Each structure stands twice: as structure tokens, then as C-alpha cells.
Amino acid sequence: MLIIAGIVPIKTLPLLEGRVMKERAFLRIGDYQIPATQGTAAMISAALAVSQYFQLESPRAVVAGDIGRGDGSRLIYQYLIQNLLQLKPRVLALHYCMPDLELMRQLYEQVKLLDPPPVLIADAASMYAAKAVGLASAFDVFTPDLSELAFLADKEAIHPAYIDKHLFESCDIKTVPEFIALAYENQGAARYLLVKGKADYIADKNGILSSIDGPDIPELECIGGTGDTITGMVAALIYKGLNIPDALKISAQANRLAGAIETTTPATRINEIIDRLPQVFKSSLKREIS
Amino acid sequence: MFWPKKKDKTGANKNNLNQLGQGLILFDTVEEAIQAEKLVKKAGYTCALVAPPPSLRKGCDIALAFNLVEQTALERILQSIPYQQVVPRAGTAPLLDIVQVTQYPRHVMVKAGNMKITYEKESGLIVNTSGGGCPDIPYLHIEILGQRLDQIARPRELGHTLCALMLDRAVEGALEIWKGEEIQC
Missing domain, CATH: 3.30.70 (Alpha-Beta Plaits)
Structure with missing residues (x-):
């Protein structure tokens, strides 16, 4: 089972757990429709695109409404803490949530009881919480952008808004290898990193394993949700059985190709990018994925 | 105590x-x-x-x-x-105050910390926000998308988190640039 957990920006949405279906520009979970916009909904949509293409079982979503107060986030944490041993996920991807360090710690205590252990993926504030609570190395995959890489490399920072200014300013495409090394040295990195930027880097504790720098579509950086879709594809491809470095590389490549196969501007919306994914899998990545 | x-x-x-x-x-x-x-x-x-x-x-x-x-x-x-x-409480770094700007032919992307906002040069309409990870960011994305920079409720008023504060700084930077461009026009 692939579980994706995170909040959606609908204040009144209760906690939902279940298989996800796509309905035009929406996701359906049980009786509820959720717009496939930036955030966890975009991540689930991309995972669903992979699942449907390979005829895998759909991801299970654990979502709740939260517009910033942390109420839905706590419901998600509590549900996972109470039910993880019954759910027995093979892949668990944690996404937008209020970074509650104590609940993250409790959740990890439940993860440790699972045999076999799930592949653990964190992005967005779940990645911030995992790093801040000192559990980064217990995770299998983080997918930071450059500013988030600086955060992972900063031993003291508990949020990317409070990174050391020098680290923030000096983290660019030329210094990525040093920052990756620093993140591992300071216990701020997961087993694998996919660093998203002008070039995307896949790395582990030994350094950079591979990089992807084309096609170069600078407009993708503007589009809210392009990081979410990468992480969603990563989760689904790992669930399909790909090894982690391959899943990271193919997902980064697919995102770039989705930006290249049709005109992409800074105003393109993430659902347009998601809709292009099946075509990318079919035309350009069939051999790599198989 | x-x-x-x-x-x-x-x-x-x-x-x-x-x-x-x-x-x-x-x-x-x-x-x-x-x-x-x-x-x-x-x-x-x-x-x-x-x-x-x-x-x-x-x-x-x-x-x-x-x-x-x-x-x-x-x-x-x-x-x-x-x-x-x-x-x-931990560490000594102050809140980031660095704003970075990327120009596209018809748009400008302004980045503050881990948050980015992109607007159309001519109209000042917000066409995208990206980055961040706190739970108010998807909500703020929906709330301000398609609106003019100077007509939105500010992220620091609507949001709750540090990512919202960074997005607000990006909005502030974008407003300064857009108003500067308006004056030059």
C-alpha cells in the first residue's frame, strides 16, 4: 500500500482516509471532491497518474482540511499514529502538515514497529519536522529545493525562514555538492536526496549519484506544485518497485519533459502539468520506467 | 519563576x-x-x-x-x-530578509526565503506562488491567485506560519518592483 498524507486547503474538510480517484480537475476520496491544486492534492494527482499508467492500485490518501492553524495536521498525525500498524504501508509519503515535532516523534515510534519497514518519504513541512526533530536520517527520501537544501545543511535551523544568511546566499547550483555533504555531515539529510533546481541532483551520503539538467524550462520554478508532482511520482514509482535512485531520476526527468511537450509559461497551472504526465510516460520514458 | x-x-x-x-x-x-x-x-x-x-x-x-x-x-x-x-530559541540566525528577483519576458518572479510569487508585468496580476511547506501555503495560493498585487489581503493577515511571513515578504518585494515599473512607464 502507498499512503500519501497531508492537508488540503478546505477549512471544513474532515479527516478522510481512502483510495483516491480522479474526476476531471478534482480528486475523489469517499464522498468528497478535492481540487487538484498546489500542495498535497497535486502530489496525490501525480502519484495517481503513475498508478493509472501502470495499472497499479491507487494510492491511499490520509488528508484533512487545514488552512494554517494545524488542526487538520494534528488529525492526520493522530490517525497515522493510531492506525499505522493495521495499514502496513509499503511506502509512506508525508507532505504539507504543521511541523509538530512531538507528533512526528510519536509517528516514527509506530513506523519502527512495522516489519518490513516502509519506504519513508518527506517533503514540505514534514521534511522540516523530520529534520528539526533529528529524524532526517531515518527517512529514505527528501526532495528539497535549493533554499530547503540550505535549511537541511544548517545544523541549528528549525525552519527555512531561519537559515543562516550566509548559507542561504551561498547555496546555488555551483555549491550544491558542498551543501549536500554538509547536510549529511549535520545529520540533516535522508538516505537519498533529490535536490530540485536549474539542475536536479540525486545524492546519498557518498555524494552526487546523478544529475538531470535538460530540458531546461526555467518557467517551471514559478509554477506552484511542480515540486509536489515530483514527490508524488517518486512515491508511486518506488511503490511500483523501482529502486530509489532510479525513481528519483525518472521523476525529475518526467517533470521537465512535462514542461517541454507543450508551451509552459510562468502562468501555467499545475493541473496542466499533471495532465501531460501520461503522455510523457508513453512517449519519452517508457523504456526507463519499464 | x-x-x-x-x-x-x-x-x-x-x-x-x-x-x-x-x-x-x-x-x-x-x-x-x-x-x-x-x-x-x-x-x-x-x-x-x-x-x-x-x-x-x-x-x-x-x-x-x-x-x-x-x-x-x-x-x-x-x-x-x-x-x-x-x-x-535555538541557534542565532535572524529571520531571512533576502529578496531575489528573476525576470521573464512577461512576468517577474520574486523570491523571499523559501517562498516565490510570480506576477504579470503589465497587469500586476498574481499568476503563481510556489515553494514553502507550511499548512497555510496551499490556502494562500488559492486566495491570492489571479488577483492584482495591490488588491490582495496580505499573507501576513491571512496566514499563520513562517512560510506565510516569507510569502508576505515576497509580495512586498513584488509590489515595490511593480510600482517602480509603473512609475517608469
């Missing part, structure tokens, strides 16, 4: 604050600190009065400890109470 053990309205034990990624709000007087604690708790947020470490002590001997991620919400709640400053 006191360490009450009862649970507050959110159900969190105050000692849990040690595990929440603490921020501290520093005050000039004890009265202001106590008044601030009441207001913050009334709004439903977890907080506790603590002794600030000597290196951070500037005014009185009591500071308000809170979950640093919720800085935006607490600053809004405490608008009526004077306080010295908000500081992270």
Missing part, C-alpha cells in the same frame, strides 16, 4: 513547548508578558512564560515561548501589546 503543569486549551502540556521548535517573544515588562500570554492562549495557541537564556535577555526576566512556525499568527494577535522582538 513558575512552571504550571495543567494543560492549556489546545491540550498540549506546556513542557511540550520544549519540543515544538521554540520561538521566544521578549518584552520590556512582566505585565506585558503576562498580558500577551493571556491573549495568545485565548486565541487557542500553545505558549508558556519562560525565563529567556541570558544571551537573549534584553528587557524583563520573562519571555513568551511558542511554536516558532506560528510566528505570523502570534505577531497578529499581539498587535496591541508592545514587545521587543521575536527570536528563535
Whole structure:
């Protein structure tokens, strides 16, 4: 089972757990429709695109409404803490949530009881919480952008808004290898990193394993949700059985190709990018994925 | 110095604050600190009065400890109470104030910390926001998308978290650039 957990920006949405279906520009979970916009909904949509293409079982979503107060986030944490041993996920991807360090710690205590252990993926504030609570190395995959890489490399920072200014300013495409090394040295990195930027880097504790720098579509950086879709594809491809470095590389490549196969501007919306994914899998990545 | 053990309205034990990624709000007087604690708790947020470490002590001997991620919400709640400053308890880095700008043919992307906002040069319409990870970011994305930069409710008014504060700084930077461009036109 692939579980994706995170909040959606609908204040009144209760906690939902279940298989996800796509309905035009929406996701359906049980009786509820959720717009496939930036955030966890975009991540689930991309995972669903992979699942449907390979005829895998759909991801299970654990979502709740939260517009910033942390109420839905706590419901998600509590549900996972109470039910993880019954759910027995093979892949668990944690996404937008209020970074509650104590609940993250409790959740990890439940993860440790699972045999076999799930592949653990964190992005967005779940990645911030995992790093801040000192559990980064217990995770299998983080997918930071450059500013988030600086955060992972900063031993003291508990949020990317409070990174050391020098680290923030000096983290660019030329210094990525040093920052990756620093993140591992300071216990701020997961087993694998996919660093998203002008070039995307896949790395582990030994350094950079591979990089992807084309096609170069600078407009993708503007589009809210392009990081979410990468992480969603990563989760689904790992669930399909790909090894982690391959899943990271193919997902980064697919995102770039989705930006290249049709005109992409800074105003393109993430659902347009998601809709292009099946075509990318079919035309350009069939051999790599198989 | 006191360490009450009862649970507050959110159900969190105050000692849990040690595990929440603490921020501290520093005050000039004890009265202001106590008044601030009441207001913050009334709004439903977890907080506790603590002794600030000597290196951070500037005014009185009591500071308000809170979950640093919720800085935006607490600053809004405490608008009526004077306080010295908000500081992270661990580490020494101040809040990032760097704004970076990327030009596209018809659009401008402004980045503050981990948050980015992109607007159309001619109209000032917000066409995208990206980056960040806190739970108010997907909500803010929907709220301000398609609106003109100078007509939105600001992220620091709508949001609760540090990512919202960074997005607000990006909006501020974008407004300055867009208004500058308008003047040049």
C-alpha cells in the first residue's frame, strides 16, 4: 500500500482516509471532491497518474482540511499514529502538515514497529519536522529545493525562514555538492536526496549519484506544485518497485519533459502539468520506467 | 519563576513547548508578558512564560515561548501589546530578509526565503506562488491567485506560519518592483 498524507486547503474538510480517484480537475476520496491544486492534492494527482499508467492500485490518501492553524495536521498525525500498524504501508509519503515535532516523534515510534519497514518519504513541512526533530536520517527520501537544501545543511535551523544568511546566499547550483555533504555531515539529510533546481541532483551520503539538467524550462520554478508532482511520482514509482535512485531520476526527468511537450509559461497551472504526465510516460520514458 | 503543569486549551502540556521548535517573544515588562500570554492562549495557541537564556535577555526576566512556525499568527494577535522582538530559541540566525528577483519576458518572479510569487508585468496580476511547506501555503495560493498585487489581503493577515511571513515578504518585494515599473512607464 502507498499512503500519501497531508492537508488540503478546505477549512471544513474532515479527516478522510481512502483510495483516491480522479474526476476531471478534482480528486475523489469517499464522498468528497478535492481540487487538484498546489500542495498535497497535486502530489496525490501525480502519484495517481503513475498508478493509472501502470495499472497499479491507487494510492491511499490520509488528508484533512487545514488552512494554517494545524488542526487538520494534528488529525492526520493522530490517525497515522493510531492506525499505522493495521495499514502496513509499503511506502509512506508525508507532505504539507504543521511541523509538530512531538507528533512526528510519536509517528516514527509506530513506523519502527512495522516489519518490513516502509519506504519513508518527506517533503514540505514534514521534511522540516523530520529534520528539526533529528529524524532526517531515518527517512529514505527528501526532495528539497535549493533554499530547503540550505535549511537541511544548517545544523541549528528549525525552519527555512531561519537559515543562516550566509548559507542561504551561498547555496546555488555551483555549491550544491558542498551543501549536500554538509547536510549529511549535520545529520540533516535522508538516505537519498533529490535536490530540485536549474539542475536536479540525486545524492546519498557518498555524494552526487546523478544529475538531470535538460530540458531546461526555467518557467517551471514559478509554477506552484511542480515540486509536489515530483514527490508524488517518486512515491508511486518506488511503490511500483523501482529502486530509489532510479525513481528519483525518472521523476525529475518526467517533470521537465512535462514542461517541454507543450508551451509552459510562468502562468501555467499545475493541473496542466499533471495532465501531460501520461503522455510523457508513453512517449519519452517508457523504456526507463519499464 | 513558575512552571504550571495543567494543560492549556489546545491540550498540549506546556513542557511540550520544549519540543515544538521554540520561538521566544521578549518584552520590556512582566505585565506585558503576562498580558500577551493571556491573549495568545485565548486565541487557542500553545505558549508558556519562560525565563529567556541570558544571551537573549534584553528587557524583563520573562519571555513568551511558542511554536516558532506560528510566528505570523502570534505577531497578529499581539498587535496591541508592545514587545521587543521575536527570536528563535535555538541557534542565532535572524529571520531571512533576502529578496531575489528573476525576470521573464512577461512576468517577474520574486523570491523571499523559501517562498516565490510570480506576477504579470503589465497587469500586476498574481499568476503563481510556489515553494514553502507550511499548512497555510496551499490556502494562500488559492486566495491570492489571479488577483492584482495591490488588491490582495496580505499573507501576513491571512496566514499563520513562517512560510506565510516569507510569502508576505515576497509580495512586498513584488509590489515595490511593480510600482517602480509603473512609475517608469
